[in-house]
Amino acid sequence: MSYREPIVVVLGHVDHGKCVAPDTIIEDFEGHVSTAEEIFQKHGYAGSKKRISDGIVTSPVNPPILRTIPGTNPTPATHLWKRVAPPRMVRLVLSNGEKLETTPEHPFPALFAGSVHLLKRADALKTGDKILGTSGGNLKHLVVEEAAIIPPRYGCVYDFTAPPTHFYAAQEVFLHNTSLLDRMRGTLVASREAGGITQHIGATVFPIKAIEETCRLLLGELKIKLEIPGLLFIDTPGHAAFSNLRKRGGSVADMAILVVDIMKGVQEQTKESIQLLRTRKTPFVVAANKIDMITGWKPVANAPFAKTYQSQQKVVAEDLDNRIYNLMGDLSFLGFKSDLYTRIRSFTETVAIVPVSAKTGEGIPDLLLILLGLAQQFMKKQLTRKDERGEAVILEVVEEEGLGATANILLHSGKLRVGDRIVFLSRTGPTTSKVKALLMPKPLDEIRDPRDRLKSVEEIRAAAGIKLVAEGMEEAVAGSPVLQVLNELEDLRKVAEETTEFIMSTDKIGVVIKADALGTLEAAVQYLREKGVLIRLADVGDVSKKDVVEAHVVRQKDELLGVILAYGVKADPEIEREAASKGVRIFENDVLFRLVEEYQNWVEETTRAKQMAEFESLTKPGKIKVLKDFIFRRSEPAIVGVEVLGGEIRPGVQLVNSMGKVVGVLSQIQDRGQPVSNAKEGAKVAISVKDGVVGRNIHGDEILYVAVSERDARQLLTNYATMLEPNSLKALDEFTEIMRRKNPLWAR
Numbered sequence: 001m002s003y004r005e006p007i008v009v010v011l012g013h014v015d016h017g018k019c020v021a022p023d024t025i026i027e028d029f030e031g032h033v034s035t036a037e038e039i040f041q042k043h044g045y046a047g048s049k050k051r052i053s054d055g056i057v058t059s060p061v062n063p064p065i066l067r068t069i070p071g072t073n074p075t076p077a078t079h080l081w082k083r084v085a086p087p088r089m090v091r092l093v094l095s096n097g098e099k100l101e102t103t104p105e106h107p108f109p110a111l112f113a114g115s116v117h118l119l120k121r122a123d124a125l126k127t128g129d130k131i132l133g134t135s136g137g138n139l140k141h142l143v144v145e146e147a148a149i150i151p152p153r154y155g156c157v158y159d160f161t162a163p164p165t166h167f168y169a170a171q172e173v174f175l176h177n178t179s180l181l182d183r184m185r186g187t188l189v190a191s192r193e194a195g196g197i198t199q200h201i202g203a204t205v206f207p208i209k210a211i212e213e214t215c216r217l218l219l220g221e222l223k224i225k226l227e228i229p230g231l232l233f234i235d236t237p238g239h240a241a242f243s244n245l246r247k248r249g250g251s252v253a254d255m256a257i258l259v260v261d262i263m264k265g266v267q268e269q270t271k272e273s274i275q276l277l278r279t280r281k282t283p284f285v286v287a288a289n290k291i292d293m294i295t296g297w298k299p300v301a302n303a304p305f306a307k308t309y310q311s312q313q314k315v316v317a318e319d320l321d322n323r324i325y326n327l328m329g330d331l332s333f334l335g336f337k338s339d340l341y342t343r344i345r346s347f348t349e350t351v352a353i354v355p356v357s358a359k360t361g362e363g364i365p366d367l368l369l370i371l372l373g374l375a376q377q378f379m380k381k382q383l384t385r386k387d388e389r390g391e392a393v394i395l396e397v398v399e400e401e402g403l404g405a406t407a408n409i410l411l412h413s414g415k416l417r418v419g420d421r422i423v424f425l426s427r428t429g430p431t432t433s434k435v436k437a438l439l440m441p442k443p444l445d446e447i448r449d450p451r452d453r454l455k456s457v458e459e460i461r462a463a464a465g466i467k468l469v470a471e472g473m474e475e476a477v478a479g480s481p482v483l484q485v486l487n488e489l490e491d492l493r494k495v496a497e498e499t500t501e502f503i504m505s506t507d508k509i510g511v512v513i514k515a516d517a518l519g520t521l522e523a524a525v526q527y528l529r530e531k532g533v534l535i536r537l538a539d540v541g542d543v544s545k546k547d548v549v550e551a552h553v554v555r556q557k558d559e560l561l562g563v564i565l566a567y568g569v570k571a572d573p574e575i576e577r578e579a580a581s582k583g584v585r586i587f588e589n590d591v592l593f594r595l596v597e598e599y600q601n602w603v604e605e606t607t608r609a610k611q612m613a614e615f616e617s618l619t620k621p622g623k624i625k626v627l628k629d630f631i632f633r634r635s636e637p638a639i640v641g642v643e644v645l646g647g648e649i650r651p652g653v654q655l656v657n658s659m660g661k662v663v664g665v666l667s668q669i670q671d672r673g674q675p676v677s678n679a680k681e682g683a684k685v686a687i688s689v690k691d692g693v694v695g696r697n698i699h700g701d702e703i704l705y706v707a708v709s710e711r712d713a714r715q716l717l718t719n720y721a722t723m724l725e726p727n728s729l730k731a732l733d734e735f736t737e738i739m740r741r742k743n744p745l746w747a748r
Contacts, residue, residue: 002385004463008233008256023037025170047059055081058079058080059079064160078161081159081160082158088150090148103122105121109167109174123149132173180356205464231368232464254283258286262288285351285352285353286327291355292359331351354366385461388413390483394477394482403469405474407482409465416484421434426476440457477517477540479540509554510536512536513525514539514565516567520592524538542566543579544575548582567595611720615720618715621708623645623735627642627643643684644681647681649669650677652667664689667690681728707735708732
């Protein structure tokens with residue numbers, strides 16, 4: 001019996017801390033130079049964007065190609081980062097006369113011994129250190145002549161993710177940025193000449209032999225026989241891994257790694273990832289990253305966790321223990337029982353926490369073996385290879401020169417061949433097409449010429465990431481299922497059924513929710529339902545005129561629901577003007593929690609404003625006592641001194657006595673001879689009462705009440721009692737009792 005690779009997605013904290021100053025000079029592959037800010041301005045605003053806790057990250061449509069280590073092929077920068085400048089920066093003055101400013105955690109390849117280079121943080125560099133640089137296309141070493149901590153002179157800093165080396169040249173110095181997945185690749189490659197790793201479109205395959213050899217070198221002889229053929233890591237931006245809407249349930253991803261910064265704990269990105277994991281019922285392992293950042297930590301490169309933990313001083317180890325316990329508490333609050341993986345007895349009940357460092361490689365062997373062990377122990381049935389039809393999911397739609405619109409797909413079941421007919425979801429509904437080509441990159445050790453980086457294959461078996469060429473891909477929806485056609489009508493119906501749950505009208509009255517892919521739409525729909533928000537329409541794509549019309553229809557009946565929530569998509573200026581003219585609010589955010597929070601805050605503020613406006617329009621209760629020693633005029637109108645015992649009085653209200661009889665209309669209030677608009681509890685003022693006659697219907701020391709209408713009294717008692725002062729509410733209760741002597745049902 002053979003098995004396919006389990007599909008693993010990496011979610012959670014994105015390490016975006018390695019940034020440079022805006023005026024940093026960066027060189028592209030053709031030798032042109034631009035500042036970091038200019039590169040972001042030119043390339044960063046056309047492409048998919050995601051807000052992060054302190055800035056924005058974009059995956060550009062036309063990415064810059066940055067110069068990298070000589071002898072290696074540069075590739076386009078997959079992500080451009082812009083974030084708020086931190087309170088401290090590091091300024092380096094180098095022997096080539098250049099000055100470079102970076103964030104303190106930015107790693108530099110520093111000469112350690114002979115020709116060995118180790119990554120060293122910017123704030124750890126000192127005078128005399130040699131760091132790797134370039135001159136005229138050749139490698140050279142630059143001496144640090146000065147290193148100083150300085151406050152930033154600017155509001156924002158920038159970073160560029162440039163795989164596969166993750167090195168790029170800035171002012172003749174090589175800068176580096178490494179993710180957890182990059183480190184896992186590097187660990188395996190470093191332990192094996194070829195590494196046996198193949199990078200597919202949007203995915204990376206780690207063959208079992210490479211993992212076994214790596215782990216054997218680091219952990220010794222393995223005690224279990226590994227039957228799983230390897231691991232396939234989804235390596236694509238966003239949460240496209242959760243886009244499969246199969247009726248049998250479950251995610252495209254078999255497992256997930258939730259990356260959490262051990263120095264910061266659970267952040268907003270973590271919560272959103274957990275929401276997606278919970279939605280798709282995907283088992284996951286927590287990688288507690290950045291253990292090397294703990295004060296006093298002594299790194300042991302690529303070491304298993306047990307080995308590196310034992311080499312730490314007691315106070316450092318205790319610091320890590322405390323952070324893990326805090327992380328366990330955070331996860332418990334989110335509904336998950338977790339523990340350090342070495343202490344877990346039942347992995348079915350407890351989420352494993354594996355301390356790692358994407359920078360030093362510590363804990364990586366443990367993480368790989370935990371994933372393999374869990375897959376082998378609990379997932380054999382779902383990983384069994386069967387001779388079944390090909391099923392895939394579209395990760396993203398990409399325009400390729402010479403090919404047109406192509407789809408990067410993840411094949412998770414069966415196999416696909418060139419010539420197969422497929423069915424998928426387009427923007428106009430389920431449609432069919434024919435596979436013209438299946439393209440995949442060559443293994444890492446075979447890549448030479450970037451112009452020849454793709455090779456054609458006739459057939460591909462799950463699990464694999466691959467580029468699919470077929471007609472109609474320009475209309476394909478990211479996240480759509482892709483099925484090899486067996487029965488065209490039945491398969492069209494199946495795709496329609498699987499996607500209709502989310503792309504459909506739901507409640508008659510509700511919000512319009514738009515998202516960039518089916519997976520993100522699914523998560524948004526479920527989250528909104530959990531929050532009790534009604535949904536009229538859920539769909540993929542940018543905000544359209546149709547969406548504005550739908551929201552406007554709802555707004556006529558409920559202005560709080562007549563809105564559009566744009567999750568990871570945009571509304572162009574014309575659409576925004578159309579919406580504004582109809583009074584339709586559009587909320588945009590790339591973070592689901594923030595999007596819903598912004599909407600709910602607006603609902604609360606709008607509701608509160610409406611309540612206050614309505615409350616202000618109601619006649620408020622008031623109770624006064626006529627002061628017998630301050631009778632200024634007996635009639636036409638009566639003018640008397642009063643004390644306000646509760647609530648308030650205003651000109652224009654009727655006054656009644658304890659028998660419920662109207663004694664007149666309060667026409668004016670004066671305080672020390674000056675007219676005032678109202679008088680509240682405790683005030684002693686003079687009032688004039690039209691139709692009031694002292695000695696006939698008004699008497700000294702008599703208690704009078706503001707005559708509140710039955711409608712206003714009912715509103716105050718039902719909806720606004722908490723907004724009344726205690727004595728004001730008491731005055732209303734007394735007045736209500738007076739009125740109910742005549743009519744027991746009054747204001748009920």
